[in-house]
Amino acid sequence: MRAVLLTGHGGPEVLQPATVPDPEPGPGQVAIDLVRAALNHREVWIREGRPGPLPAILGSDGAGVVSEVGPGVEGVAAGDEVVVNPSLDWGPGEDEPGPDFRILGRPDQGTYAERIVLAAHQVRPRPEGWSWDECAALPLAGLTAWRALRLAGAGPGRRILVTGAGGGVATFLVQIGAALGATVVATTGSATKVARALELGAAEAVDYHDPEWPGQIGPVDAAIDSIGGPGLDAVISTLVRGGVLVSFGDTSRETAAVDLAEVFLEWRRIQGTTMGSPREFDALLEHLATANWRPVIDSTFPLEEAAEAHRRLVNPERTGKVVLAIR
Ligand SMILES: NC(=O)c1ccc[n+]([C@@H]2O[C@H](COP(=O)([O-])OP(=O)(O)OC[C@H]3O[C@@H](n4cnc5c(N)ncnc54)[C@H](OP(=O)(O)O)[C@@H]3O)[C@@H](O)[C@H]2O)c1
Structure with a gap:
């Protein structure tokens, strides 16, 4: 699949387009063909030098179409249009997450890619009437x-x-x-x-x-x-x-x-506070059903121009979300 790799720590130029093997869903997992990803400042911190494995695929925000489901998955089917909840394995508590909590996008493969595999419980139906750009802009920041x-x-x-x-x-x-x-x-x-x-x-x-x-x-x-x-x-x-x-x-x-x-x-x-629980993510999605606002999209770049998208993210003139168009 097409992806953008973080090849080292440094300026935006360390983000390089590449072709990597497709991830395959295991038990309880789904594969999503991503239509859009969106940037968060977290990816700037990681790119600039936060320690962690290299190369890596960054990206916490994404939206797309389920293309394959692994054994034992219920409630999600191929063809479903979904948004990703990047607050991974938060756990049962509300005040703070449990020991398995992590944010999508290093060490787990992130969304700067054509395909991502996630636990089925990390996806939710795409908000009705929202564009793909708006869907991808929502999860982490929302x-x-x-x-x-x-x-x-x-x-x-x-x-x-x-x-x-x-x-x-x-x-x-x-x-x-x-x-x-x-x-x-x-x-x-x-x-x-x-x-x-x-x-x-x-x-x-x-x-x-x-x-x-x-x-x-x-x-x-x-x-x-x-x-x-x-x-x-x-x-x-x-x-x-x-x-x-x-x-x-x-x-x-x-x-x-x-x-x-x-x-x-x-x-x-x-x-x-950091991120939020799956109950809070559901409450946010429920709120959207009657909300009269939509995410502010500053700009959209092709996936391969992720480096340029990072330059835009740190431009003081930017307002709102920077999106990557994947397909
Ligand atoms: N704890 C969490 O769960 C969580 C979640 C998301 C983000 N974060 C953190 O929260 C911060 C904001 O994240 P974000 O994705 O919303 O970032 P962002 O889109 O880049 O927004 C950062 C905003 O901070 C303002 N700002 C003030 N001083 C600045 C400076 N010296 N350099 C750059 N910006 C400055 C700017 O506001 P104006 O445009 O109004 O000037 C800028 O738009 C980041 O540090 C991120 O790591 C934490």
Whole structure:
């Protein structure tokens, strides 16, 4: 099959098109002929040097058609159009996953390929009426956003801050947060992106390059952040007494020095989260049946141009998801 291999650690050029053997489904597994994959920042971290086996096929997000089922599979059949749940083997808990949990795309073969084999319980029917690009854009970022919003208590009467609103997960946070009835306040990186965040459903949006931004928004009940770094204190300062900071990333890559007095003297909490449970993935898909929003697709590249897609992902002008067209 056609695939893109991570051949080493470094710049986007280490992503090389290749032909590799087709994976075959074993007991309880299904093979999916992928139509689209989508990028996540995780693949940039891995490409740049996160330790792990090489060569590897990256990619957590995908959507396609089931082409073969292994022995013992029930409820999924060849011809089914599906999306992939990249939160692998989460387990029975809701607060955190079990010991087998991993994210699809190294060490498991990822979605930058024509075919993928997964446990049948990792696939779900494609959302009705959604394009293949939208289907592939959804899983990892949508699931992460869904759980983060639950932990932030998103709903009517709640004011929720989303930082870096142009990001893949963050565009879902703005859209789903607004759809759940919360008042979403956003920070983002340019005037154009401020306007875009407002279009996507934010009630207020400010440019995080302005150091005075916390004073430009009123207090929030919860903040959902994936930038981290030295700016985290400013994010915490926007919380009401007893407010919660939900943290799911540290894109700035700098260590955050938090003034703990701003946490304990204000009865605030810091809640970490990664991915989500299969029950949360199902709840997200159920929400889509009545939702009036669709994923924000920034751009779509042919599979073989994965390196170019990575360059686009780290371009500050990008908003939302970058997709790979496979067939
Ligand atoms: N824990 C989890 O389960 C989980 C799941 C998904 C992602 N993550 C992590 O969360 C972060 C966001 O993921 P993503 O896929 O949404 O990434 P992404 O699409 O690349 O979005 C990152 C956003 O962060 C903002 N940003 C602020 N400072 C930045 C900087 N110095 N460099 C780059 N971006 C900066 C930008 O917002 P503006 O466009 O508004 O300027 C950018 O769009 C990543 O660190 C990722 O590893 C964690």
